[in-house]
Amino acid sequence: MTALDPVVLFFLLGLIARIAKSDLRLPEALYDALAIYLLLAIGLKGGVQLAQQPLATVLPQALAAVALGAAIPLLLFPLLRAKLSRPDAASIAAHYGSVSVVTFAVAASFLAARSIDTESYMPLLVALMEAPGIVVGIVLARAGGGQRIAWGPLAHEVVFGRSVLLLLGGLVIGTLIGPEGSRPIAPLFTDLFKGVLALFLLEMGLVAGGRIGDLRRAGLFLLAFGIAAPVALGALGALVGHAIGLSPGGAALLATLAASASYIAAPTAMRIAVPEANPALSIGVALGITFPFNIFVGIPLYLQYARWIGG
Amino acid sequence: MQTHDRKMLVIIGEAALERSLIRDARSFGAHGYTISEVRGGGERGDREARWEADRSIEMKVICDEAVAEKLAQHVLASYAPHYAVTLFTADVGIFRPQKF
Numbered sequence: 448m449t450a451l452d453p454v455v456l457f458f459l460l461g462l463i464a465r466i467a468k469s470d471l472r473l474p475e476a477l478y479d480a481l482a483i484y485l486l487l488a489i490g491l492k493g494g495v496q497l498a499q500q501p502l503a504t505v506l507p508q509a510l511a512a513v514a515l516g517a518a519i520p521l522l523l524f525p526l527l528r529a530k531l532s533r534p535d536a537a538s539i540a541a542h543y544g545s546v547s548v549v550t551f552a553v554a555a556s557f558l559a560a561r562s563i564d565t566e567s568y569m570p571l572l573v574a575l576m577e578a579p580g581i582v583v584g585i586v587l588a589r590a591g592g593g594q595r596i597a598w599g600p601l602a603h604e605v606v607f608g609r610s611v612l613l614l615l616g617g618l619v620i621g622t623l624i625g626p627e628g629s630r631p632i633a634p635l636f637t638d639l640f641k642g643v644l645a646l647f648l649l650e651m652g653l654v655a656g657g658r659i660g661d662l663r664r665a666g667l668f669l670l671a672f673g674i675a676a677p678v679a680l681g682a683l684g685a686l687v688g689h690a691i692g693l694s695p696g697g698a699a700l701l702a703t704l705a706a707s708a709s710y711i712a713a714p715t716a717m718r719i720a721v722p723e724a725n726p727a728l729s730i731g732v733a734l735g736i737t738f739p740f741n742i743f744v745g746i747p748l749y750l751q752y753a754r755w756i757g758g
Numbered sequence: 759m760q761t762h763d764r765k766m767l768v769i770i771g772e773a774a775l776e777r778s779l780i781r782d783a784r785s786f787g788a789h790g791y792t793i794s795e796v797r798g799g800g801e802r803g804d805r806e807a808r809w810e811a812d813r814s815i816e817m818k819v820i821c822d823e824a825v826a827e828k829l830a831q832h833v834l835a836s837y838a839p840h841y842a843v844t845l846f847t848a849d850v851g852i853f854r855p856q857k858f
Binding site: 472475478600650653654657660661710711714715718719722723726727730 | 772774777795802803806807808809810811812837839840841
């Protein structure tokens, strides 16, 4: 039996604090700073490792990740459409097509604590999987509606939004400086990573706990969806990971990405592109159900998936 | 000291609207604006500004009555149906009429 993961316990503490109506509140500026740190640190780590292998060799995996991100909303949309309006179904599908970087970070640290190796280019896949699901979700929302989509501002929002910008920026900087050049910044960006992630998860617990009210309004259908979707999508991600030749650790990470729902890039983009969708539903299910589910249950399950399929 | 009458239009809304609101204010003829981050609640729940998608802004535009009216109508027609938006005007006295 492995020791309890402090990151998970910090999340639980935040959740309890929020449910108990504690006055605990992290300053907004700290939340922003921690988020920027995490995105850069994940990008840098991947970049430094990426520097040691030719980029062209990861092209098939990169394409598969983009295709997976785009396929997820297409799979979920018909299911959601059974109970929800077109804009709501498309918006929720887009949240699940995109990815949660924090869930990825928790999964990566879960694997690292168990000395399970993963492919160095996984952070690149995170950055690549942010946008396709959002684009497909917007197209689904607008299909048949005849309304024109202003793609320019949206593309700007997604590509130059801070999550993709910092992830890709970190990857490029990491690749340019390599292992040698990264040594001076390693005390900040490598050694402190787990502690910062724990602190961020405390805040995420507070945020997720605040969405519980939304869920009461969302009803049983979305509650079931928030658990069934990651369980099924995790299996799909693990299968795709195995098919494109990832190690069990890499397949577990791809499963986590497939199973996770975005709560940063997708809500902002959908708010601009599909304003008639109710954000309380999509954010409630992504952040109130799927995020905690993945932290507590999903991540160990996806590693198990990867082992079953790989073995 | 002499003051000149103007309207102050205050728009409180989701942070996702910030860029559009700035563009609209400029295009309707406002000379300037001030934006701050705020939090609050309404009929459809609370917006606590805890993370990106939960943030709200307050935009103040001081302008003449005609501009305030056009801008307010546009905001009510384009954003109010689907976004959390509150707006109101107030009469204010300004010192430098050429600035507004």
